[in-house]
Amino acid sequence: MKKELLYPFDANYILAKKKRIKRELLAEGERFVDKKIAILGGSTTNDIKLILELFLLNQGIRPSFYESEYNKYYEDAVFDNAELEAFAPDLIYIHTSNRNITRYPQMSDSKSRITDLLEAEYQKYCTIWESIADRYHCPIIQNNFEMPMYRLMGNRDASDRHGKVNFLTRLNMLFYDYADNHEDFYICDINYISADYGLAEWSDPFFYHMYKYALNVNAIPYLAFNVANIIKSVFGKNKKGLVLDLDNTLWGGVIGDDGVENIALGQEVAEGQIYSEFQNYVKEQTQLGVILNIDSKNDFENAKAGIEHPDSAFCMQDFIEVKANWEPKDQNFREIAEDLNLLPESLVFVDDNPAERSIVAQNLDGVCAPEIGDARDYIRILDRNGFFETTILSEDDQKRNEMYRANADRKKSLHAFTDYHAYLESLQMKGTILPFDEMSLNRVAQLSNKSNQFNLTTKRYTRDEMEMRAKDENYITLYGKLEDKFGDNGIVSVVIGKRVKEECHIELWIMSCRVLKRDMEYAMLDTLIETCQNKGIKKIRGFYYPTAKNAMVKDFYGKMGFSQVACDAAGNSEWELEITLVWEKKNNVICVNGE
Structure with missing residues (x-):
């Protein structure tokens, strides 16, 4: 940018x-x-x-x-x-x-x-x-x-x-x-x-x-x-989170040199009040679902002591990822994005040091690192930039921090298993997969505009366009919610198929990267096939249109059992799947719709 x-x-x-x-x-x-x-x-x-x-x-x-x-x-x-x-x-x-x-x-x-x-x-x-x-x-x-x-x-x-x-x-x-x-x-x-x-x-x-x-x-x-x-x-181009420096960003002073007792934070002096006000502003963002992370050149224990300072607005649990070490900040930033399953450009870098801002912005394509000025300007500059401009505020948005914290717990749980299937079974996953309804439309439209990596056709829809398809008998619409023992992920997948004679042409298939490798795609396919069978549809036709961001799903249909029937020089491909009379379900770890 x-x-x-x-x-x-x-x-x-x-x-x-x-x-x-x-x-x-x-x-x-x-x-x-x-x-x-x-x-x-x-x-x-x-x-x-x-x-x-x-x-x-x-x-x-x-x-x-x-x-x-x-x-x-x-x-x-x-x-x-x-x-x-x-x-x-x-x-x-x-x-x-x-x-x-x-x-x-x-x-x-x-x-x-x-x-x-x-x-x-x-x-x-x-x-x-x-x-x-x-x-x-x-x-x-x-x-x-x-x-x-x-x-x-x-x-x-x-x-x-x-x-x-x-x-x-x-x-x-x-x-x-x-x-x-x-x-x-x-x-x-x-x-x-x-x-x-x-x-x-x-x-x-x-x-x-x-x-x-x-x-x-x-x-x-x-x-x-x-x-x-x-x-x-x-159109789903909002940022999703902040990656924050600590020294002279969330508090005044350098904690490693000055000691936790001497950083400027709290109501005792004017400088401390300015940083406290900024901390409160940052924490308010979590009400919109903005996820908070730390990228600081600091010893971890010093960082922890500052975050848990008596006058701090934060505790360690307020941050999804905390990288407090002496590695280059762009490297830490990249790792934070990978751990969150987000593109780096989804996160905004907030650091008082112009050199660090420049390094991160130059080495990570699309990352915003605004020139935040003096501490008294931090709120005004972040606020006026509108990184998190709110047009729809869904229930899932408000729960986003909780969802990402639960994902961190899942990763910790994974390390206890040597068998991945056993790990998936241990999550006790429950899925809800249903046609679009009035309650789901806002989130479904929002997800269609936000999803970039797991988005096979790259199509975007407004809420009205989603609603029109939900009411049209020529369309199959499905949304999928997923929860497990660690928490509720909300609506994480959407499929729209259009009936063309005895075929179902997939207009849209998207999934939140929060639930990658959790077999939700198999659960969605099983439900799509069951719906097609009930409508007398005998074949499903899928399409993949490549972008700079969706390479991860290039071979998705092949892995799901589809056969490739066309592919052009630009990489656009077409796939088909014959629906057998007896479909052997691919999902065996998610309990769908209470069954």
């Missing part, structure tokens, strides 16, 4: 060098997924589109765009639009602002009149959102409203129903309620972004009256960056 596109970035540099930055990003090759983004603007959007493209490319998403004509966002969304329909967007971003509100309350308006005004404005947007949902079945990102340039009544503008501040705040709350009750609908919080940037600068009227931009042109990278963070989260 280009560090110029990580926060804190130089907005003027990005605006000036956008063509060069784009060429450099595109030169990186095959790492992209292609997505079609429609921007429906209530003001000029051209530079927003160009800068948004850079941030998406940096996240591994190569966008193509549909852009509405100036201030035609309502018409494009609500009325017949052959061009937009042919474009078939994967996501629609509605870029509106308080400039698009033409009727505010007047001081003479009654309470009921103001309520009617508010409802009319809200219903206009509801019409837009529902038209998009009905026509395009894709996720929507909608700006909320920034505060006005001026307050007619001063501070009373916020509390008096006649005030613009009050009106916009109430309208924003209606938007939030809608988001809370509708899937695949997300708010871009320009109310916060503009405040963070500086409302007076953000709303500089020069740019609207001269160019019809609803914000300062120099603020466009900050807006585009936030929109890109939502998009990359929707």
Whole structure:
């Protein structure tokens, strides 16, 4: 990833060098997924589109765009639009602002009149959102409203129903309620972004009256960056964990030199308070399922003493992997990723030392090592980068740390066995494999967008697309949950098959790397075959499309008993499996659906 596109970035540099930055990003090759983004603007959007493209490319998403004509966002969304329909967007971003509100309350308006005004404005947007949902079945990102340039009544503008501040705040709350009750609908919080940037600068009227931009042109990278963070989260490009240094990162000072009693941590001095606040911020991330790890040049016992300091927010159990030694940090980082069965790029490196950050970023492709600045800047810089931007927060997300700790316990248990099959039997595994249902759809869609290594066809789906397949009789949909004596792994595998006459063509087969080599793939195949038999299907056809990340499943179908029937020069292969009348089940260690 280009560090110029990580926060804190130089907005003027990005605006000036956008063509060069784009060429450099595109030169990186095959790492992209292609997505079609429609921007429906209530003001000029051209530079927003160009800068948004850079941030998406940096996240591994190569966008193509549909852009509405100036201030035609309502018409494009609500009325017949052959061009937009042919474009078939994967996501629609509605870029509106308080400039698009033409009727505010007047001081003479009654309470009921103001309520009617508010409802009319809200219903206009509801019409837009529902038209998009009905026509395009894709996720929507909608700006909320920034505060006005001026307050007619001063501070009373916020509390008096006649005030613009009050009106916009109430309208924003209606938007939030809608988001809370509708899937695949997300708010871009320009109310916060503009405040963070500086409302007076953000709303500089020069740019609207001269160019019809609803914000300062120099603020466009900050807006585009936030929109890109939502998009990359929707399409499964979020990071999964932090790898943290210790000395001068989680506490002030060098514990090996200063001693545990002299590190800066706690409420006694200002420096210690800053590090305590940062520790609390980091620990809060675990509520989102962010996994925490340590990579420190330290003696292990010193590291342990610091982590368990009386004023520390942490205990050793808060970290999945702790590498405290004198090995190179990039080597430790790579080992942490391997132990977690994650790609290194899934983890963010947080270290106060610029030399260590540089070594890790240069030697581990795709790893983010943000320039975190002084200790008082740590929270702001990590937070604004949006590494863990939340669009869906599933029950499995909230349990992720627990799941990874359980995996560490499983590894310890494995060392007690010389027979791997006996080890699998000792886990007492129970599987639940069922067709998609309302409760599973969020996690199923999330898994389809996050899975890179065990993903045979590399297809990605929104929740709506998953739901449509679940309701279509021509599709077989299965999700698999796995638990054992160490804990519940949640939903770990998804299969989608499409019926084509007497064949089932596998559109998607993915599995979480947390459960590799646990025979869950055999349990899924057994259930798929049983489902096919019940539908009179006689053959299963599977497809493998290679990427830079899914080489581990190149020969998956062959190992599962399929025969290869085609393979092209690019490595794309096709496989088939005849379904016998009596299928000998391949799974014999997982108890599926209570049987």
